[in-house]
Amino acid sequence: MHAHLPSSSGSLTERRKAETRLDIARTAAALFVENGLRATRAEDIARAAGVAPRTLYRYFATKEEAVAPLFAAGAQQWAEAVREAPAALPVRDALRHAAERALAADDTGAVESLEWVRSLLRMAGESAALRAVWSDACHGSEQTLVTVLAEREGRSGASSLQLRLMAALASAAVRVAVETWAAGDDPAGSPAGPAALAGRCIEALGDFRRP
Missing domain, CATH: 1.10.10.60 (Homeodomain-like)
Incomplete structure (x- = not known):
């Protein structure tokens, strides 16, 4: 991110x-x-x-x-990418498009930021305090995503329950993708990088059918 x-x-x-x-x-x-x-x-x-x-x-x-702003900046970037995704895209496609953009290793600065995240997540495995910072960032991302999805989907009559469920599932998918990548040694821009894994995880969620 x-x-x-x-x-x-x-x-x-x-x-x-x-x-x-x-x-x-x-x-x-x-x-x-x-x-x-x-x-x-x-x-x-x-x-x-x-x-x-x-x-x-x-x-x-x-x-x-002290590293919380790095996690939060990545989460905010993803939420903004969801907001900016073409309105005609179905919600799953908009989420996948946004996650792939936010996690793209498309320049030196992006790669450096992602490698920092990888290192920090590895440290979090042995630090409850750092795990709590990551968890708070993920929760904050989910809450922001609820608001963004409400802007996108509110006109279609999506309920609060549906929006919260979509945000929770999408946030979990991206978190799993980033944590899975961080646990390995694949380059950030590879087919096993965080952007590619996030796309696959969101794709696996299905079509967000109404509960």
Whole structure:
């Protein structure tokens, strides 16, 4: 998932805060990958990011939470891709199209972001705190997707139950795809990369028939 900057909407102060959070997140991820989660202190992250420790703790309660914006940025990118998918596409096709776009290893920055995610998810296997950060990001993605799907499908009379079920299934499919890829060694842009796996997982969900 690409770690792009948040939307330009909102006040200048809000955008600067979001940029600072993402800068800290990138720094934390790089240090975790280079030195290991246990060996990296919050103070190390703050120093490398060029902020005071109190600034870091103003944004994040723990060092593990410092990478949350990276996970959240990828989730937001997927939701936006669903929103921008052609309106004529059936919901499953729109979800697959969006997941493949959000997880595409189409440039050096995207590959780097995906490799960070792979490393962080491997670390999460031994860190309950980092697993909780990933879980919260996945849940947040699901909640955002409910809103996006309501915009797309609301006109067709889809119920709240249907929308929540679609979002939950799609979010689980993408999570399984990313976690499966992260557990292996296949390149991000390969046929076994996260974009390809996400497409296959969403395809396997069927046509989202009404319950």
